[in-house]
Amino acid sequence: ISAPVIALDGPSASGKGTVASMVAAQLGYHYLDSGALYRLTALAALRAGVALDDAPRVAALAAALPARFENGRVFLNEDDVTDAIRTEEASAGASRVAVLADVRAALLARQRAWRRFPGLVADGRDMGSVVFPSATVKVFLTASAEARAERRYKQLIEKGSAANMPALLHDLQARDERDAQRSEAPLRQCEDALQVDTTLMDIAEAVNAVMAIVEEKL
Numbered sequence: 001i002s003a004p005v006i007a008l009d010g011p012s013a014s015g016k017g018t019v020a021s022m023v024a025a026q027l028g029y030h031y032l033d034s035g036a037l038y039r040l041t042a043l044a045a046l047r048a049g050v051a052l053d054d055a056p057r058v059a060a061l062a063a064a065l066p067a068r069f070e071n072g073r074v075f076l077n078e079d080d081v082t083d084a085i086r087t088e089e090a091s092a093g094a095s096r097v098a099v100l101a102d103v104r105a106a107l108l109a110r111q112r113a114w115r116r117f118p119g120l121v122a123d124g125r126d127m128g129s130v131v132f133p134s135a136t137v138k139v140f141l142t143a144s145a146e147a148r149a150e151r152r153y154k155q156l157i158e159k160g161s162a163a164n165m166p167a168l169l170h171d172l173q174a175r176d177e178r179d180a181q182r183s184e185a186p187l188r189q190c191e192d193a194l195q196v197d198t199t200l201m202d203i204a205e206a207v208n209a210v211m212a213i214v215e216e217k218l
């Protein structure tokens with residue numbers, strides 16, 4: 001018998017990451033941030049001067065990714081890249097390398113290895129559809145594009161960064177479009193996933209909504 005998996009999929013800036021890590025903490029489960037693997041792959045390619053559409057070379061980087069997750073920080077070799085993988089450049093790069101079938105295949109085993117007892121909460125785009133089709137619980141977390149852009153806007157302002165609402169909304173919609181239209185593991189809600197729309201929820205409410213589903217299914 002394998003460890004239970006809670007698959008949390010949805011579009012960018014839907015609050016998946018925050019909600020997934022809080023649900024994992026409440027349950028005492030492991031937490032896989034699969035988007036970080038695509039971000040790390042993009043960063044590794046950018047740093048190595050490899051073109052983001054050079055499938056064989058990017059896939060080779062993904063297969064040998066010297067990545068480590070430790071206490072909420074992410075490392076490439078000894079380099080703490082927790083912030084570097086969150087820049088706009090790395091975000092856009094991640095969604096570009098994520099269209100490559102060879103890259104997705106190279107990251108598959110690494111993702112599945114996270115399934116360990118007592119259980120796993122995995123967040124991404126294809127956790128329920130491709131990586132863990134036998135997941136115990138599948139949740140599709142979404143929110144309107146405007147609500148998602150506004151959350152990102154507030155995060156940036158809080159960090160003291162410059163932010164432009166129309167540009168943020170535009171970038172978000174471009175990324176959604178690329179994630180939904182690609183042929184490899186496109187972002188879509190699985191038939192057996194339950195939707196949680198967080199447009200009108202704060203983080204605590206979103207966590208409670210997901211926990212209610214989890215408790216019913218576990």
Ligand code: C5P
Pocket residue numbers: 012013034035036038039091094095096098123124125126127175179
């Ligand atoms: O979730 P996050 O925004 O960190 O993901 C970054 C990018 O990685 C997404 O825009 C998407 O293109 C890609 N991704 C993916 N499959 C996943 C997780 C992320 O294609 N399971």
